[in-house]
Amino acid sequence: MIAVEKTVLVLLAAGKSRRFGDVGSKLDEMFLSRPLGLHVAVTLEDIPFMERIAIVDGLKIDYARHNFTVIHDENPERDMASAVRLGVEAARSHGAEAVIIALADMPRVTATHIYRLLDAADGPEAVVASSNGRHPSPPVLFGAARFGEVLAIRDDNDARDMIRAGVHVVANEQELIDVDTREELEQLRALVHAPEARRR
Numbered sequence: 001m002i003a004v005e006k007t008v009l010v011l012l013a014a015g016k017s018r019r020f021g022d023v024g025s026k027l028d029e030m031f032l033s034r035p036l037g038l039h040v041a042v043t044l045e046d047i048p049f050m051e052r053i054a055i056v057d058g059l060k061i062d063y064a065r066h067n068f069t070v071i072h073d074e075n076p077e078r079d080m081a082s083a084v085r086l087g088v089e090a091a092r093s094h095g096a097e098a099v100i101i102a103l104a105d106m107p108r109v110t111a112t113h114i115y116r117l118l119d120a121a122d123g124p125e126a127v128v129a130s131s132n133g134r135h136p137s138p139p140v141l142f143g144a145a146r147f148g149e150v151l152a153i154r155d156d157n158d159a160r161d162m163i164r165a166g167v168h169v170v171a172n173e174q175e176l177i178d179v180d181t182r183e184e185l186e187q188l189r190a191l192v193h194a195p196e197a198r199r200r
Contacts, residue, residue, distance in 0.1 A: 002121040002143065004114075006097040009049045010087030012080060013037050013104035014057040014073040025059035027104050029185060032194050036179060039107035041066045047111055053090050054104075055083040081153050088142070088150045097124065099147070102139040105179045107188075109139060113171050117141045120167050127166030132173040136163045 013027055027037025034042070038061055041054070045066060054063035057073045064070050071090060075082040084101060091099040098121060102109060113130065117139060120128045124145035129136035140163055142150050153159050179185050189197040 001119050002098045002123075002126065002141070004050075004118055005048055006050055007118065007141075008051045008053060008087075008091035008094055008096040008099045009044065009047070010084070010091060010099055010101050011041060011052070011054045011063070011068065011104055012083045012087070012101065013059060013061070013063070014055045014083045026179065026182075026185070028060045030196050031107055031185065031189060032192065032196075035061050036107055036185065037061050037104035038066070040102055040104060040109050041068065043109065044102070044111055044114060047114060049100075050096055051091070051094050053087050055086050081155060081159065084153065084159070085151055088147050092144070092147050096144060098126065098141055098143050099150075100139055100141050103178060106138065106176065107179070108175045108177050110171075110175060113169070113175060114139065116169050116171075120169050122167075127162055129163045129166050129168050130176055131168035131170050132176050133170050136166070136168050137176055137178070140166075 027035060029036045037059060041063060052068040054068040054070050055073050056070055071086050073083050073086060088099055117128045121141050121143060124143040126141060126143035127146055128141040130139050149162060177188055179188060
């Protein structure tokens with residue numbers, strides 16, 4: 001187990017939303033009367049992390065109002081690897097024993113699940129990913145001894161290999177819903193009977 005007080009939360013909110021359509025940022029779309037990208041930040045706000053860092057670009061949400069240190073991703077590609085590197089570099093500068101990487105487009109993640117990731121971490125070499133029982137996914141915890149490997153990641157395949165080799169903590173599939181397209185957002189709205197759901 002790694003103490004949450006020695007762990008930095010890194011929230012990735014800098015993607016280009018290419019698959020969602022020309023909307024600016026999908027994270028500003030409303031879900032349950034709140035911007036999609038704000039849900040996980042609010043859900044985890046009572047967890048006493050050492051630090052909270054949001055990697056952002058091109059969205060309207062003010063994460064600083066929710067006690068996040070905001071870092072703008074200046075990388076023109078704004079891929080996930082560059083955002084992860086920014087977050088891990090910041091976590092390392094704080095002397096963190098671990099970092100948890102969470103995605104702002106996964107609005108159903110719970111605080112209980114985050115604590116289960118911490119419980120499953122067995123030390124500085126830990127890599128602990130979430131899983132729906134079939135394949136691993138974020139949120140992901142990396143122990144401090146892995147920071148160098150994470151900073152060396154240059155593409156999704158490198159990250160996948162690390163995560164596949166780690167410990168996997170199974171969660172309800174609906175808890176790990178990742179909204180990449182407008183259709184997926186509409187499906188999620190319908191699933192929870194959100195007020196924004198389209199009337200048929």
